Amino acid sequence: MALAEVQRALATLATNEVTRDRLRDEPEAFARDFALAPEELAQVRAIGESRVLAYVDSLQRKRVAEAVRLLPLCARADGPALRRAFARHARRVPLGAGKARYVRDVLTFARHADVTLSLSKGSATPALRELLDYEAGWLRANSATPFVRLRAFAFPVHRMARAVARGEPWNGFERRRTVVIWLAAGGRRFSLALG
Amino acid sequence: MAGAEAAAAVVAAAERRALPVLGAGYSYRRAYRPETYAHRARIGMLEIVAEHFMYGDAETDRELDLLAEHFTLVPHGLDLSLGSADGIDEAYLERFAALVERVRAPWWSEHVAFTRAGDVRIGHLAPLPFTDEALDAVARNLETVRRRIGDVPCALENIAAPFVLPGATMSEAEFLTRLVERTGCGLLLDVENALANAVNFGGDAEAFFDALPAAAVVQLHVAGGEWIGGSYVDSHARAVSDGVWKLVESACRRFPVKAIVVERDERLPPFTDLLAEIERARAIGEATDRWR
Numbered sequence: 001m002a003l004a005e006v007q008r009a010l011a012t013l014a015t016n017e018v019t020r021d022r023l024r025d026e027p028e029a030f031a032r033d034f035a036l037a038p039e040e041l042a043q044v045r046a047i048g049e050s051r052v053l054a055y056v057d058s059l060q061r062k063r064v065a066e067a068v069r070l071l072p073l074c075a076r077a078d079g080p081a082l083r084r085a086f087a088r089h090a091r092r093v094p095l096g097a098g099k100a101r102y103v104r105d106v107l108t109f110a111r112h113a114d115v116t117l118s119l120s121k122g123s124a125t126p127a128l129r130e131l132l133d134y135e136a137g138w139l140r141a142n143s144a145t146p147f148v149r150l151r152a153f154a155f156p157v158h159r160m161a162r163a164v165a166r167g168e169p170w171n172g173f174e175r176r177r178t179v180v181i182w183l184a185a186g187g188r189r190f191s192l193a194l195g
Numbered sequence: 196m197a198g199a200e201a202a203a204a205v206v207a208a209a210e211r212r213a214l215p216v217l218g219a220g221y222s223y224r225r226a227y228r229p230e231t232y233a234h235r236a237r238i239g240m241l242e243i244v245a246e247h248f249m250y251g252d253a254e255t256d257r258e259l260d261l262l263a264e265h266f267t268l269v270p271h272g273l274d275l276s277l278g279s280a281d282g283i284d285e286a287y288l289e290r291f292a293a294l295v296e297r298v299r300a301p302w303w304s305e306h307v308a309f310t311r312a313g314d315v316r317i318g319h320l321a322p323l324p325f326t327d328e329a330l331d332a333v334a335r336n337l338e339t340v341r342r343r344i345g346d347v348p349c350a351l352e353n354i355a356a357p358f359v360l361p362g363a364t365m366s367e368a369e370f371l372t373r374l375v376e377r378t379g380c381g382l383l384l385d386v387e388n389a390l391a392n393a394v395n396f397g398g399d400a401e402a403f404f405d406a407l408p409a410a411a412v413v414q415l416h417v418a419g420g421e422w423i424g425g426s427y428v429d430s431h432a433r434a435v436s437d438g439v440w441k442l443v444e445s446a447c448r449r450f451p452v453k454a455i456v457v458e459r460d461e462r463l464p465p466f467t468d469l470l471a472e473i474e475r476a477r478a479i480g481e482a483t484d485r486w487r
Contacts, residue, residue: 003328004280006360007312007321014317043324043361054424055357059319061430065461072226097316100250142252187253 002040009034009044013052014059015094024049060090066102067109071135077164077171078128085109103139110136127171130157131164137182138191147184152177158193207379210348211413214381215301216486217267217454219477221469224459225258230466232265237470239477240267242456243298246274249290259298268298269414269454271305274316277336277351278309278323292343302348304383304414307333307371322356325363325370330377337378350383350414355391355429367392368406375411382407384450385416386442387429394427400442404449412450417443417476418458432461435472443476447483455480 012019012034023030023045031041067086068075074082089109096104110132134157141147156178163170178195218239223231225247231238241262248259248270262268272291275283295303308320323329337349351374353367365373371382384407389400417440419433435457446452455476459469480486 003324003326003332004312006324007278007280007309008315010321010360011309011312011315011317014319014321015315039362046361047358051358054426055319055321057424058357058428059317062319068461069224069226095316095318097314101316101318142254145252187257189254 002035002037005035006040006044009036009040013044014055020049020052020056059095060087063090063095063102063105067106070103070106070139071132073135073161073164074128074132076167077131077160081128082132100143103143107136107139127155127160127173130155131160131170134158134161134180137180138189141182141184141189141191145184145187147182147189149182150179152179153195154178156193156195158191204376204379207348207375207381208410210346210379211381211411212451214348214413214453215267217269217301218486219455219457219473219480220266221457221459221473222271223262223268224463226463227466227469228258230470234466234470235265237477238266238473240269240454240456242269242271242304242458245270245272245291245294245303249287249294259294263298268300269456270294270298270300270303272303273306273320274310275305275336275340276308276310277305277333277340278307278329279311279336280309280328280332281311281313283336283339284311288340288343292340295344295347300347302350302381302413303344304350304352306352306354307374308354320354322354322358322360323370324360325365325367327364330370330373333374334377337380348381348413350381352383352385352416353388353392354385355388355420356396359396366406368403372406372408375408380411381413382411383414383416384412384446385418385429386446387416387418387420387435387439390439390442391420391427391429401445404442404446407450409450412446413453415443415446415450415452415455415476416458417455417472430461431458434464434468435475440475440479444479444483447479447485452480452485 013023027041064083064086086109093108095101130153137149137151140149154175156173156176158180160170160173176195178193181192183190220238220240223241223243248255251259274287275291306320308322310317310320374380389403393400417435418429418431419435420427420429421433457472457476
């Protein structure tokens with residue numbers, strides 16, 4: 001077995017849906033793409049599509065788990081909604097490479113204009129969306145020094161965050177325009193909420 | 196074994212025997228930070244996921260240094276990709292080595308797996324074929340890592356295979372045995388992974404234990420898994436099952452375990468639940484004379 005070629009084929013199968021389709025529909029072309037000998041192609045095909053797809057699912061679950069770790073307030077506020085929404089994002093947007101890729105993954109998720117948080121009955125979508133943006137703001141502040149950012153919110157998001165952290169009701173705050181300023185310098189991070 | 200390899204194996208065995216006994220601990224999660232300090236008398240050591248601290252800013256570094264003041268820390272890598280035929284990512288290695296040095300780790304750990312091939316980063320562990328070529332790759336990469344990290348010992352972990360690559364010329368246990376003989380590495384036996392592989396692909400976890408180089412197993416991982424889509428998955432999202440605890444007892448009777456780490460990554464329970472699992476691991480180690 002040419003280990004390098006087989007590993008490249010497996011890594012791409014795990015992370016690229018088009019490649020998976022190519023193996024299924026045009027296996028000889030797939031073999032040419034990755035310079036696989038006939039016996040190596042046979043070994044890759046012998047893994048079975050269901051096992052490969054189960055592995056792909058496990059990669060998505062890991063991304064969701066990382067998102068939950070990086071967004072503890074949102075996870076505490078409405079973990080199931082966060083997981084569902086992030087799983088949809090993970091299916092559509094590939095994970096990048098390099099340093100802090102999970103942080104970038106979460107920030108990409110938070111930036112999507114069409115992020116919909118499918119919630120169970122009684123949850124507050126707009127408030128959760130703002131909590132997500134607030135937490136993403138902290139992730140951005142943690143990622144760069146020096147850092148200054150200002151964002152307006154429709155809810156008193158800093159009070160919502162405090163309520164979540166204390167295990168208190170968080171989604172009953174009335175709308176109140178709030179501006180949050182994040183500052184990072186000299187290894188310290190601060191936020192100031194006005195409103 | 197060739198003469199030089201045999202001599203190195205003797206040295207490695209002596210180094211493993213000299214490893215400190217760390218007892219039972221858990222894979223540190225920031226969500227449990229206050230409870231971890233509050234209960235530090237009941238936690239023998241902490242495993243830290245290297246990626247959580249390798250790219251740290253000043254605040255993360257302060258957190259790391261404070262942890263290192265109060266606990267023995269064992270860095271656990273996820274992305275060194277020791278099984279990559281393409282070799283080691285030097286930039287990642289530099290950060291990993293700096294972390295090992297910063298916390299003065301008694302040993303570090305990683306996986307018998309690959310996570311990267313060429314420019315493609317999988318983002319998770321992928322299995323190796325149990326072949327001579329794969330063994331050469333791991334041994335070569337481990338040598339590269341050791342040239343940078345120096346003589347801090349390492350323990351390599353068996354993974355829960357998402358699939359099995361055909362073409363193996365040896366069993367997993369034989370692969371690990373030959374890896375230990377060739378490189379002198381220690382083994383981190385993940386009990387849940389061994390169970391998952393037996394459940395999903397046939398075989399028996401105890402038979403797997405039988406075939407391992409006993410003197411090389413220096414650490415255990417313990418976690419809870421679950422059935423997802425017809426496969427038993429090492430999800431680290433559930434309490435440890437009685438079946439796994441029985442395997443932990445079996446492993447502690449057989450192997451010179453220096454540390455047992457409870458892993459819980461998702462659906463984090465109250466810390467008291469995790470503490471109870473750490474205590475159960477500690478009690479097993481005590482009952483089997485592992486903490487002497």
